[in-house]
Amino acid sequence: MEKSFSLNRLENGIAVLTMDVPGETMNTLRAEFGPEICEMLAEIKADPQIRGIVLVSGKKDSFVAGADISMLAACQTAEDARQLSKQGHEVFQALESLNIPVVAAIHGACLGGGLELALACHQRVCSDSNKTMMGLPEVQLGLLPGGGGTQRLPRLVGITTALDMMLTGKQVRPKQALKMGLVNDVVPESILLQTAIEMALTGKKIAPKGKVSLVNRLLEGTPVGRNIVFDQALKQVNKKTQGNYPAPAKIIDCVRQGMTKSMVVGLDVEASHFGDLVVSAESAALRSIFFATTEMKKESGAGDVQPKPVHKAVILGGGLMGGGIASVTTTKAKIPVRVKDINETGLSNALSYAYKLLDKGVKRRHMTPAVRDNIMSLMTTTTEYTGVKDADIVVEAVFEDLALKHQMVKDIERECGEETIFASNTSSLPISQIAEAAERPENVIGLHYFSPVEKMPLVEVIAHEKTSAQTIATTVAFARKQGKTPIVVQDGAGFYVNRILALYMNEAANLLLEGQSVDHLDKALVKFGFPVGPMTLLDEVGIDVGAKISPILEKELGERFKAPAAFDKLLADERKGRKNGKGFYQYGSKSKKKQVDETVYTLLGLSPSASTDATELAQRCVVQMLNEAVRCLEEGIIASARDGDIGAIFGIGFPPFLGGPFRYIDTLGADKLVEQLNRYANVHGERFKPCDTLLEMATSGAQFH
């Protein structure tokens, strides 16, 4: 078997230990490497000529991406996973206890078990490349750092900083890593190896000096202070997770036990909690998101057809969406953009939108003013159609008005090249209707972003009947360059995401009209695992926007989309949500806690109560979403249950720990869901009628995954 580790003895007594897992794009840690590393360490110990070790990666742009997630997924029992963690502890311990200096030279991703490996070295130096990122992202997989990270990191950078890294999974850049004491030095990639060799030659084990703030030092320095830190962290975690994610509380427990008792105790607790988490349903669901997104990165969206390069993009409309799209195109994709609007105000909006986002990065020292200005120089504007001729793709983000979109299609066909793609950011109009005005309908496609564009990870790429495979592939690749996860969906009112969201929101409105209070509803769905409740969401999206989409969906998809009567009254009262400061909640008050605008009850003639159990409220809204998601699969709107899961999680914030609507149905059982839908249908009407696929699955016992 080809080896993953090799040792190169230099004349100066330093041995370079290179990790390069054969046949893999990235290094990951696997159980089978244990004996290989131990053998190598024994060889090092037995060689008195070796004065120091430098650990490097043989991969071009990455260090080690953590433990192999597939290996973890294959664990049958908690004990299996606990043993993996124990084995890791032993190997890292053996490395750490070498009595010659061991220096990790880090370039590229150094994550999870990869960072834990580096933490077991005596010193760390990293490259200043923007590819170099260090972090413990295990929590995002429903896990905790099981290779000693919960013990070594707090001892190196302090408890508060370590907890912050482990509880958020955030990745730190070289400069930050140096500041917090995670690495001893940051150097250009060209001298990384040489610097590491020199560090090893000094023969000293130097602990880096991170800046721990005075407050943190005082708190962490005494048992009482440490207790405050842990209790506070636990309180915040419980509030954030609503009890849905077990990993964060276990991370705090590992650190607490390790820092108050001993490292040996801490490592034991770590291995035990790690074992339990690996076999938890929450981690399985979160891992499925990693596997799905990795798989999706390789798909062109159109079979074997390869995308064409995009050298220039045009954005029509400089509003909130247009500004956001222009911003991700320049900042993430680094593609020059020309923004076209009918007036200068729209153009300056788009420019300032992008500038403000970049400037935030400058203020946080994530980028230099020169980089910001360079990116801004990629963005130019026009009120006429000048400078658009050579655009490879045009994204329109103008008003939701079919006649206006037809005009845009005609303008672009006249002003741009024969192959220029026309992508519409409509959220509700069928793409086939927009393409009716086109002479080259094969170039017309939907590209539906979610607001705020720079934050929301999903885009729907909507192919109508005549969209060419080339147009699909190029649009998918373009969206990916903007940092988005695209799902290709078929044309149809509301596409996928808004369609399943609409029924969920309508049901929340029905419950409101039945007398359930605004905050009770919101709390119920937040407890279920959504990032915000439906009433808050409606205020954010705009009540008027919701009201506009509903009739379109009802017309195209039927009675079950009929919006509750409340909308008319709300709009007649000029209640549009946050944007005009009038919605279900009060805006503009200084109080931190959001207050319900009680006048909404008078307007709707309601006496609010919290009489229905929160779980029941959540179920009523969620089963509507589940049933409709399956209908979308049935009708071919989405290509697979996987796409449906990712679309709902990334587009709506469907609780990630449930793995998406389809994985959740698998957990519930289609038969149980059908029973529940039928029960609701008997009481509340036809809109709950289970779809055919669910009925079949209830009988056959089939699953989506």
Ligand SMILES: C[C@H](O)CC(=O)SCCNC(=O)CCNC(=O)[C@H](O)C(C)(C)COP(=O)(O)OP(=O)(O)OC[C@H]1O[C@@H](n2cnc3c(N)ncnc32)[C@H](O)[C@@H]1OP(=O)(O)O
């Ligand atoms: C005991 C420990 O504490 C437990 C752990 O370490 S758990 C693992 C923690 N690590 C992580 O969560 C990191 C997971 N990986 C990533 O986030 C991203 O892959 C990355 C940021 C490192 C790189 O992203 P990107 O450049 O887009 O490359 P990406 O396509 O995702 O990955 C490249 C390949 O590496 C694989 N890969 C990356 N990290 C992996 C991991 N930890 N396990 C298994 N495979 C992994 C991918 O599956 C993909 O394989 P393929 O080429 O065969 O399809």
